[in-house]
Amino acid sequence: MFFRYIKALAKNFCGVEIIDCVVTVPSFYGYKERHSLIQAIQMSNLNLLSFVNENVAAAVNCVTENKIDVSNNKTTQNVLFYNVGASYTQATLVRFSNLVRQIGIRNETVQYVNVNI
Numbered sequence: 001m002f003f004r005y006i007k008a009l010a011k012n013f014c015g016v017e018i019i020d021c022v023v024t025v026p027s028f029y030g031y032k033e034r035h036s037l038i039q040a041i042q043m044s045n046l047n048l049l050s051f052v053n054e055n056v057a058a059a060v061n062c063v064t065e066n067k068i069d070v071s072n073n074k075t076t077q078n079v080l081f082y083n084v085g086a087s088y089t090q091a092t093l094v095r096f097s098n099l100v101r102q103i104g105i106r107n108e109t110v111q112y113v114n115v116n117i
């Protein structure tokens with residue numbers, strides 16, 4: 001029921017039908033919790049692309065919002081993400097750095113993220 005409501009909100013906001021979704025979950029969620037979410041998502045006629053742990057989602061958000069930028073230097077940045085919930089505290093160390101890979105005769109630099117939970 002929750003996912004149907006969120007799907008309707010997204011349709012009203014975007015003006016298009018939402019089909020695919022990515023859902024953030026606490027890293028301690030086991031098989032039973034994730035399977036229950038899968039069933040709820042399927043009942044809402046959504047296609048689950050992936051589950052993403054909360055702190056990994058926070059790290060991806062920092063990169064996409066340009067809060068962390070390692071593109072202009074060759075150093076590595078280590079960032080510690082804290083998730084302080086009502087019943088648990090979780091810390092995730094994320095290493096952001098550049099990865100230079102050779103494509104043909106030229107090099108391409110891409111940001112590389114290493115996550116340690």
